[in-house]
Amino acid sequence: MTSLGKFFRTTAFKLAVIYLGVLTIASGVLLVYIAQETASAMRDQIVETVDAEISGLAEQYRAGGIRRLVGVVDALSRRPGASLYLVTDFAGNALAGNIQGISADAMAGANGQLQRIDYSRIDDNARLEALVRVFEIKGGFRVLVGRDLAEQQFFRVVLAESLRYWLVILVILGFVTWIFVSRRVLKRIDAMSATGRRIINGDLSERLPVDGSGDEFDRLATGLNAMLEKIEALLYGLKDVSDNIAHDLKTPLTRMRNRLEGALREGADHDKAVYRSTLESAIEDCDHLIRTFDALLRIARVEAGSSDAEMTTIDLKELTGEIAELYEPLAEHEGSTLSLGEVQPLTAKGNRELLAQALVNLVENALKYGKDPATGSAKVAIAVRREGDTAVLSVSDTGAGIAETDRERAARRFVRLEASRSEPGSGLGLSLVQAVARLHGGSLELGDAAPGLRAELRLPVEEAGAN
């Protein structure tokens, strides 16, 4: 019962009903139109035939009087497929003709008007219908000429029949359409809901079926699949993060706790200096934790699409200039170099703090991990160029670079590639850059500077003068 109810509520059913209705009305109108046109054409033809016969008979009458008329009518009446004739005398007795049983009324109105009458054939008693004209001529004779209407009626019957058959065919067609549409559409929708349920139940690897036909269901499924892809990536990211938070936050916490506990346990034996150094390293651990925590929060805020981040027009030339100036002494201090390459004067809509932070992270990474293994120093170059509608802030170094297979992973939270494990860091730097890039409608791309890594922060250009 419920499944039947469900069936009637389906879109397919509604569509089929509408389709049937429209088609029925359209064919009905068409058939009625055809019927009317044909009937009037047939009637016109009958009238024409009758009139032609009358004028022929009139000629005969004028030539040979009543006697000749009767003779001609008698001869005509015997022909197969003849028209209808009747000649009566003043008393109403039939003199010639092929019909009988005409009402007196019909014969009385002998003024040549077209009239519809009932009649019988001479050899048959079945009542038939005819269209006739009756004239009175000299001597009280009356002449009736007409045509049988059976043909017209037959046509009407045929039309009515075909309308009926057509309706039956329509209903069957509608039914078939309904079944086809509902089977196909319902099947796909049911498949989608089933997949949806499996996903809700936790199987995130499920995807909606795409049959390659490119229809709207395919497009819908493709769109939803892309969404699922993203959700899956985010959830795995989240799982990664919680695993990594567990590791990256718990490790220093454990270390700190052990250290403090150790100092407390051996308390009496220690002098103040040892206590002090224990506390100092505990504070250092705390600071490291706070930094990691802050970075995480910041990434989360930025990724959530912080609506509170104030966006202004940022002069990228000025920004890169400032950051280069800020970090150049540090690079030199470490025996590395930091230089500005070609910097095109571009502007972008952005949050100054976040963009500066992102650029600083890239520069710090380049200085830290971009060291040439042979010389132990890094050559870092910052450049700004334009690619179509994109402003590309690139920071390249001359270090070992990142293997192509690792590049995508590098920007994930807490991911620290093997080469960087020995250096201090949280593994959050590139994640923040990526989050900032996305907030600005851009992206972070890691490429090969041959040798070294080229990190590109891509942002939509804001055209000069536009606000």
Add this chain to the structure above:
Amino acid sequence: MRILIVEDDREAAAYLAKALKEAGHVVDQAADGEEGYALAASSDYDVLVIDRMLPRRDGLSVVSALRKDGNHTPVLILSALGQVDDRVTGLRAGGDDYLPKPYAFSELLARVEALGRRPRQAGLETSYKVGDLTLDRLSHTVERAGKEIPLQPREFKLLEYLMQNAGQVVTRTMLLENVWEYHFDPQTNVIDVHISRLRSKIDKDFDRPLLHTIRGAGYSIRDLAR
């Protein structure tokens, strides 16, 4: 200095008060927004330290109410919120400085002292002098012992900020905020390198150093011979 701490976490407030007293300041405490507003409005403080989230009355509303009353006591806003533009909203409400929690006490102390000693009409002096080092803001020149020292524009700004706060401790973050106008925590010793460059210009060739490193806190420019 007379300092008012408006903070609802009693332990944090007590620790802060104790540490500030040890640094030689007079400290009052309030545990909620209403009490804080009443105290700040009724007596004269040099600096107010106000937590952003307070019971009964929000920290920002206390600050804007005070400003509306015509009270211009410098305010340091403390906040545990992590919003990107948290600082901006804090300063817009009338705060003079902003410090995210958790903070190092040395950072807070440096900022409170900088706020408290800041001339109410800041930036009106045309030159600064520490020992035999002078900085002229109008001609953009720096001299030590009568000898002109050429500085890069950023080095000049750095020295200007240090001398403006002469005798006080200035932290690395304060330098980054005020000289470069960036508000993030640099993970490396960027600022230290700038300081050592500046130091090599103003201290290296002279008899006694004026620019000192304060361990665990930051830097300070002062003439210890006096």
